[in-house]
Amino acid sequence: MTFEQQVGAFMQSGKYAEAIACAEKGASEGDAWACFCLGDWKLVGQGMKRDVPGAVALLEKGAAQDHIQSLWRLYPLLLTGTGTPADPDRAKEIVEKIRDHDGLCAQQLLLLEQNPEPAEIVRENLASDPAVEVRRGVLSQAECHWIRMVAASQVQPSFVEDPRTGRRIPHPIRTSDGMSFGPAQEDLVINRINHRIARLSGTQYAAGEPLHILRYRPGQQYRPHFDALPNVTNQRIKTAILYLNADFEGGATTFPKLDLEIRVGEGDMLLFDNLDESGKQHEGSFHAGLPVDAGEKWIATRWIRAEKYHPWGEF
Ligand SMILES: O=C(O)CCC(=O)C(=O)O
Numbered sequence: 001m002t003f004e005q006q007v008g009a010f011m012q013s014g015k016y017a018e019a020i021a022c023a024e025k026g027a028s029e030g031d032a033w034a035c036f037c038l039g040d041w042k043l044v045g046q047g048m049k050r051d052v053p054g055a056v057a058l059l060e061k062g063a064a065q066d067h068i069q070s071l072w073r074l075y076p077l078l079l080t081g082t083g084t085p086a087d088p089d090r091a092k093e094i095v096e097k098i099r100d101h102d103g104l105c106a107q108q109l110l111l112l113e114q115n116p117e118p119a120e121i122v123r124e125n126l127a128s129d130p131a132v133e134v135r136r137g138v139l140s141q142a143e144c145h146w147i148r149m150v151a152a153s154q155v156q157p158s159f160v161e162d163p164r165t166g167r168r169i170p171h172p173i174r175t176s177d178g179m180s181f182g183p184a185q186e187d188l189v190i191n192r193i194n195h196r197i198a199r200l201s202g203t204q205y206a207a208g209e210p211l212h213i214l215r216y217r218p219g220q221q222y223r224p225h226f227d228a229l230p231n232v233t234n235q236r237i238k239t240a241i242l243y244l245n246a247d248f249e250g251g252a253t254t255f256p257k258l259d260l261e262i263r264v265g266e267g268d269m270l271l272f273d274n275l276d277e278s279g280k281q282h283e284g285s286f287h288a289g290l291p292v293d294a295g296e297k298w299i300a301t302r303w304i305r306a307e308k309y310h311p312w313g314e315f
């Protein structure tokens with residue numbers, strides 16, 4: 001029996017400790033699948049403590065044998081510099097290598113080829129204190145479609161933990177469905193978009209939180225809120241919201257204290273400051289996504305911190 005079969009059999013009968021021991025044995029003998037499997041578990045912290053550099057080392061061992069799943073798991077980590085120094089050129093080489101085995105990889109490469117970086121982007125200032133501006137045509141139609149296509153199967157209702165009971169309850173402010181492109185999911189297309197947002201907002205790529213996708217169906221909304229967070233040192237200084245479609249009714253983004261109601265086109269970006277001069281939450285940055293009346297509204301939000309930010313913390 002291969003290690004894959006043995007680990008699979010242990011997993012199926014609920015013998016997780018034996019499964020891990022078997023994967024460890026396989027990895028120590030250099031079995032590519034076992035390296036991938038154990039690397040994947042270490043990456044997500046499944047059945048063991050998350051160990052990102054350890055995961056990268058194992059995936060590298062699988063990748064050295066041209067093991068497709070290992071390569072596929074490794075390239076987002078190289079793109080985002082997670083557990084290993086960022087190496088976007090190598091990430092792209094990997095995607096090129098596995099393009100014949102993975103339809104999404106082939107499509108990413110095609111999209112990048114057919115959609116060059118946008119030429120000069122016009123800025124429209126809507127407010128100055130806090131700064132609120134719109135940039136037109138930041139994303140191509142194909143990029144908007146890509147994000148929606150990849151996110152569509154992954155969006156889930158937004159939940160928060162009830163501080164009293166610890167149970168998951170529906171998010172009181174945000175009723176839309178969402179997902180985010182975390183460090184192990186950022187593909188070449190999303191990575192290029194995140195770099196573009198950094199360039200246009202004059203911020204560091206590494207300060208951005210994972211690109212967060214929201215889908216609002218009729219009646220769903222984002223009630224008035226601040227994006228700045230309570231009690232954090234690395235604050236959200238700016239927010240970039242990219243609008244992924246325009247064929248819906250209602251759903252405007254509003255800033256009630258600035259008397260602004262914003263409806264822009266597909267691919268346009270709204271960018272605003274969350275903090276005042278003293279670094280505190282700017283009262284004027286209070287904003288909302290009004291309920292959608294008809295159709296679906298799709299947006300991608302990048303909350304941008306003051307400093308480098310990693311959702312998994314330091315490692
Ligand atoms: O949906 C909107 O228009 C607002 C979204 C928003 O406030 C956010 O993503 O932080």
Ligand SMILES: [Fe+2]
Nearest residue numbers: 225226227287
């Ligand atoms: Fe917001």
